[in-house]
Structure formats: structure tokens, C-alpha cells
Amino acid sequence: MIPCKPTLQRLTLLFLSIFVLSAVTVSAQDGKTLFVSKCQSCHAPDMKTSSTGPALGGVEDRWPDKQKLHEWIRNNKALIASGYPYAVEISKFSPTSMDLFTTITDPEIDAILAYIDQKFKEVPGGDKKGGSGDEGKESNQNAVIFGVISLILALIAFILMYVNSNLKKLSDDAEGIDRPEPVPFYRNKVYLAIFAIVLFIVGGFFVSKGMIGLNRQTGYAPKQPIYYSHKVHAGINQINCLYCHGNAWESKTAAIPSVNVCMNCHKTIQTYSKGPKLYDNEGMEINGTAEIAKLYEYAGFDPKKPDAWDPSKAKPIEWVKIHNLPDHVYFNHSQHIRVGNVQCQTCHGDITGMDVVHQASELSMGWCVNCHRQTKVNFNYSDSSGNQFYSIYQKFHDDIKSGKMDSVSVKDIGGLECQKCHY
Template sequence: GVISLIMAIIALILMQVNSNLKKLSDDSEGILRPEPVPFFKNKVYIAMFSILLFVVGGYYVGKGAIGLGRLKNYQPKQPIYYSHKVHAGINQINCLYCHGSAFEGKQANIPSTNICMNCHKAITSYEKGPKLLDENGVEINANAEIAKLYQYAGFDPKSPNSWDPSKAQSIPWERIHSLPDHVYFNHSQHTKAGNVQCQTCHGEITAMNEVYQFSELSMGWCVNCHRDTKVNFYDKEKGTGNKFYSIYEKFHNDIKSGKMDSVTVKDIGGLECQKCHY
């Protein structure tokens, strides 16, 4: 777009230079010429400018429209400062402990307050971990954040045995990753069947304090992944691979015979429209 604009400006300048040189030549030879048409009334210039405006404007409008709804790097402020780096990174809590349905269901889901309390009924203060800082470098009072959790849970650390889990309130977390309503996405299909790691889509979660949207999650981004990701077929003889794909007998035979060296998600229908839109 920028190169086209520069070329158009150069063309206009050359046309104007050519016109001035011709005028000087005609004047020296005594050739009478009609009065020149002002720039803003010249139909050729007006047409060229309109075409240029249409092309450049269309390019930037299209580029901007493609990005509508994409929330890469989106990082809303959460009701409680929760550090994945501390929980999943330093303390190595498995992702599935809090997001268990990511392996068995369509949604990863956000853990209930009582899941948090499974640990924080006993862990009432933050003592040995690293200093916590927000995105602006301001230090976070971790104990104050734990106190917020207790407020939602209705928990009194001085009297833990009197706590009634049924009265705990949900924490109003702000959702970060969201797809349009016309898109179907199943976590278990990727994590369980496809053996896709959480970090592939969500980035290095174990190193994030405040989580943000790592990937753009656009259609092109998903399609490119389906084109490149190889399927880990089950090998009956070696007993290795993913048994989920054992139904694709033809591909098994093609790999054994040397017709194919690998199979991607694209080859098993990963680019079919109805896989994600139905």
C-alpha cells in the first residue's frame, strides 16, 4: 500500500514536469496553447486520484476489518490477582486440576471457588514465593488477594472448621479466550484425541503472572495449524502412538508402504468447513 502510494506520487510529479517542459517548448517555438486546466479540474488527475484513494483506502479498510474481533494480547483486570506462574509454574499444579474438563469435555471451564479452597483452606498466606508485580511493575500484596478469595468463599481462617462450602460465591472472573458463536471448538478433541499441549494455543502459561490471550485464534491461525500438525498414528507392532486414529486404516497402510511419510490434520478432514461450522 505504501509503495503504491509513493509510485503514484512520483507518476503525478513526472506528469507535471512533462507538462511544464512541453509548455516551455511550445512557447519557444511560438506555438499557441489553450489555457491550462487547473489541477483540481483536470479529469485525468481527478480519475487517478480517485482510483488511488479507492485502492489504498480499500486495502487499509480490508486490513482493519480482518482484525475485527481478534483479541490477541487481551488482558482484562481480574477480581483477584491470580498468578499462573506461582501455581502452575513454581508449584507445578497440573492444568487439569483446575481445568479438568479441558481433557474430557468441550469447554476448559473456570474452576469453582471451592476448587481454590481445596488448597487455600490450609494455605492462608503467601510467604516463600517470589515478589509479585502487576503489568505496571507495582508490587501485589498476595495476602490481600488471598483475603479476597476468603471473602467470596465465606471462609474465616481463624475458624476453618466452621466453613460451609455450599455458601461459597462464584468469583466473577473476566473471560479472556472467546470464539464467535458460529465456531465450534472442542477442547477434548484437541487435548485428548490430538495430544495438543495447552501451551500451543495459550502460550507459556507457567511463566505468566497475569494471563493474556497469546494467540489470535483466527480462522487462518487454526487452518495453518491443521495443515502443519502431524497425526500421531497408533503402531500396533510397536504399541506406540495414539489409538484414537486407528480407524484410518488406509493411512496406516500408506505410511507402511512408503507412499506417505506423515499425515497431518488436513489429511483426515481438518480443513472441511463443517468440522468447525455447522
């Protein structure tokens, strides 16, 4: 039967709606990746609070001209120099200048703005790390409910089998049929086989699930010898990550700063009095001045005799490492931070908002591979911009000119090859 015209119109409208919603979801997902890699180092991920930069929620409504907003994101200095009033007004918000993103495209900016709008409109109280905080609880509740229902159904099945066996015995007795006594449950090969198969499936599921999560340590936040707040240092005081972890710019490891690096500031900053209250994971208030005193013990520093301090007598602080990768995995910080322009927050979460640092990402192979699939490289699209190293990829240049490609991601330059991380 051929559907009538109104029915066809409804079906067409339904498919168009699904397509549009799918496109919005994909755009928002791409926008999240771009936001984390380019914006989150200075802007709060909840879009409602201010960090180094202003709160981004409702940013499109605040700008009189969307095209000027695009120009601001791409090159704010040029827009300020042009004398555009709103740009000049925003530049007074913070003494820290916004980074330039001269190679970012209009579709990428629109994706970021769509993600900002989506996050800003989420239900208040949601998880600021991206997504509703009830998702994990709801998933666990669903798993428990499913398990309980499965056990009840299995119990009902065994009861019905037992009832069926008894009814059959009564029927045989009534008809005078002499049948042997039924085999006890614990000696019945069929029951034992079913029990073994169920045990194998359930046990295999939980063992596999446990192995998949082995050493991922998401949420891991060990107690450190000295309470150190990244929120106070990197967030409120805006100390650049590379000041303490300068190796991330030059070498494979980010490294942990020596006591002398801490003392560059704390030789003069001897008390904690003007910052917000500090709390540990248990909610206990921390005395910041007492934590600075612990630093002095490691440094061998007497605040009453600052000029008598001998840095050579300092002892290393035994920090507990939080982020660990397996020995068979190669990861180079400089390749990501310096060459790839990857922000620290991409892997370490909202580090500028953490008092007690925890592992925010699972750092699994799948997590890394997905990042390589989505992240665009700083490709040399012209002779004046981009990483000049990529000029050797002539095929990509030809494909971009012909319209076959609009951008180059990490996967296109070998980011999914096994030997890149395992050799």
C-alpha cells in the same frame, strides 16, 4: 557458452548448500511443532532456564551416547531401570517423572534436538516465545520507510508533472501557439481518477488488514478482579492444569474453576510470603496476601473462623474471558487434550511462565489449519499402541506398510474439511 568445470562445481556446491539449509529449516520447523506439543509443558522454551524439567540447551553435548539420549526421550523409565549411570543421575533432578513417548521416531527426536540447538544458539535477549523480539519492530519500521518513500516519490511525480505543464506552456507561448488554459487540478478528470484509484487501493489495504486482525486479540491481557499468577500456581507449585480446568479432559470447554476449588488450597494458605515478587502489566508490585483476601470476600470466608465457613454462600468471581472464538467455530477441548495429546502450551503459550495471562496465539483459521497440517495423530501403527479408533483407516495402514506413508497427520483424517469446525 558452456560453463567450465570449476564453474559447474561451484554451481553444484551452491545448490547443495541451499538444499541442506532448506532441509535444516524444515527440520527445525518440524522440531518446533514437536517440542511445543510434547516438551514445552515441562521444559522452558528458551532452552536456557529450568522449569519442571532441566534446561535443554546443549543436551546433546551432555549425553555420552546419542543413542542413549534417544532411548531416554522415548522411554526414560526403561533406561533408568537398566542402570545406565547418566540416566539414573538425571532422574534425581526432579521428583516428577518424565512422560513416555514410546511412539516417537528417531527422525522426530532428531528434529526436536535440532530445534533445541537452534534456539539455544540464538542471540541472548531474543523473544523467548519463539523468534527474535525485534522481528515485529523491524517489520513495522520497514513498512513506515516504504510508506515515506512512496509519498516522496508521489510528491516528486506531481512536481514533475507541474513543471512539465509550465514548460509546455512557455514553449507554446514562444512558438506563438494558442492553446486553452490548463484545467485546474481539482477539475482535472485524469488527476481525480488517479487520486480515487490510489485512495481506493490504500484504503482497501488498511481496511483488509484491519478486518484480518479483527477479534484475534493477540496479546490481549485484561485486568482481572483478582490477580492470579499461573507462574506461581502451574509453574513454581506445579499444579496440574486439569486440577482447575478439569472440563478440558471431558468436555468441549475448559471451564473456569469455582471459588470452592480455589478454597481447597487457600483455606489453609492464607498469606503470600515465600514466592517471588508479583508485578502487573504496568510494573506495579502486587500484594499477594491482599489478593488472597479478595478471594475470601467472594468465598464469604473468615480466616479467623475457618470452621464456620459455609461454601454455599460463596459468590462467583467475575473473571474476564481472554480466549474467544467466533460463534460459528466449533472447538472441543477434550478432542485435542485427551484424544490428540495436545499440550496446553500449544495454543496458550508458555502458560507456566505467565504472571498475567495474555492471548499468545492468534487463534485464526489459518493458524489452526497449519497446526492440522503438521500435527501427527496417535495412529494405531500396531495392535499394541496408538488410538484403536484409527484401525478403521485400512488404506493408511496399507500405505504405511508399503512405504507410501511414514505417519498420519490430522489433515489425513479430515482435519481440513470445512464441516469439522463449521456446521
